[in-house]
Amino acid sequence: MNAWTRRVVIGTATLSMALGLAACGEAGGDDDKGSGGDGKTIGLLLPENKTTRYETFDRPIMESKIKSLCGDCEIKYNNAAQDIETQKKQFDALITQGVKVIILDSVDYKSTKGWIERADKEGVKVVAYDRLAEGPLSAYVSYDNEKIGRLQGGALIKALGAKAKSANVVMINGSPTDPNAPFFKKGAHSVLDKNVKKVVYEQDIPDWSPDEANRKMATAIDKLGKDGFDGVYSANDGMAGGIITALKQRGIEVPVGGQDAELAGVQRLLSGEQDFTIYKQIKPEAETTAEIAVRLLKGKKIDDLIDRKVNSLSGDYKGIPAKLYDAQAITKDDVAGTIVKDKVYKASEICTKQFKAACAEAGIK
Numbered sequence: 001m002n003a004w005t006r007r008v009v010i011g012t013a014t015l016s017m018a019l020g021l022a023a024c025g026e027a028g029g030d031d032d033k034g035s036g037g038d039g040k041t042i043g044l045l046l047p048e049n050k051t052t053r054y055e056t057f058d059r060p061i062m063e064s065k066i067k068s069l070c071g072d073c074e075i076k077y078n079n080a081a082q083d084i085e086t087q088k089k090q091f092d093a094l095i096t097q098g099v100k101v102i103i104l105d106s107v108d109y110k111s112t113k114g115w116i117e118r119a120d121k122e123g124v125k126v127v128a129y130d131r132l133a134e135g136p137l138s139a140y141v142s143y144d145n146e147k148i149g150r151l152q153g154g155a156l157i158k159a160l161g162a163k164a165k166s167a168n169v170v171m172i173n174g175s176p177t178d179p180n181a182p183f184f185k186k187g188a189h190s191v192l193d194k195n196v197k198k199v200v201y202e203q204d205i206p207d208w209s210p211d212e213a214n215r216k217m218a219t220a221i222d223k224l225g226k227d228g229f230d231g232v233y234s235a236n237d238g239m240a241g242g243i244i245t246a247l248k249q250r251g252i253e254v255p256v257g258g259q260d261a262e263l264a265g266v267q268r269l270l271s272g273e274q275d276f277t278i279y280k281q282i283k284p285e286a287e288t289t290a291e292i293a294v295r296l297l298k299g300k301k302i303d304d305l306i307d308r309k310v311n312s313l314s315g316d317y318k319g320i321p322a323k324l325y326d327a328q329a330i331t332k333d334d335v336a337g338t339i340v341k342d343k344v345y346k347a348s349e350i351c352t353k354q355f356k357a358a359c360a361e362a363g364i365k
Helices: 012-021 053-069 084-096 109-121 145-166 180-195 210-224 237-249 263-271 282-297 336-340 353-361
Strands: 041-046 074-079 101-104 125-129 139-143 168-173 198-204 231-234 277-280 308-310 320-325 327-330
Touching: 041 053, 041 084, 041 282, 053 074, 053 282, 074 084, 084 101, 084 109, 101 109, 101 282, 109 125, 125 282, 139 145, 139 282, 145 180, 145 231, 145 277, 145 327, 168 180, 168 210, 180 198, 198 210, 210 237, 231 237, 237 263, 263 277, 263 353, 282 320, 327 336
Parallel strands: 041 074, 041 101, 101 125, 125 139, 139 320, 168 198, 168 231
Antiparallel strands: 277 327, 308 320
């Protein structure tokens, strides 16, 4: 975690404006004080930049869609770089500036309750993007994350093949502050627990850190021995890269999977270092979120953009309007028919000199 186009071409003027509105680290910036209260501004807060998808796809797609729907709307963008307090300051600054709609992809969903309650009292609509936040939300757009976990578990079982039932598996899970991570883990466990011998080592990784995943994998190898496990579940592609490095350093070859179809992950699929990834519809997710935000800004209904109601993870907030998208597990045999066909990455981006032979073998030209 599909036929669509993730590449968005943003006009120079639009990009310049978006960049001018963005502030690094701290929210808003002095130039924004006192502005944004005219019903023409949408706040966009993303959680981190270690996962390449946010700056490469999510942000430009949402900014482009907002501008196409509301030519005179402004976007106040910030990335929290995985820091809760930074994101709180960014959120609070948007409210102070009079912004009436905020798209929030939270660093730590548990921390958001007070922020969103304050926003609600002041008439600010908050749309949770990708990660379900705590608080009185106006909408939530993401994926069926437990299903994604099941897809990951099933793909690992398929990669293990005939020895799955006797296999010992290592699980490297996502960040405990990301509300999606428990769903990925739950979904994966629901498949793995019934189809492998045992999960012999399991760790959650703060901040989805590839370096920490590398260290935990090295620890697992030290604890279990080189022959003590038969496959590795990785919650995303970034961590899979760290895991695979640790395995290669010890001369170990076992199935490893990830999520997000990051460029490096796709290249590892083609080279045979990684067995699968989860390909998610980022463009529909991002564009739906943008359209919901614009409609909320204009006081219009969003009923036709949602497909269900969900409750917050605490259960304190019920009936949140939501749209959840599906995803699919892909292997190297699927790259040409998904990633390349849907123009997620150009063949020239994937098939650098190191991967030209693997691309040719996979039918990528």
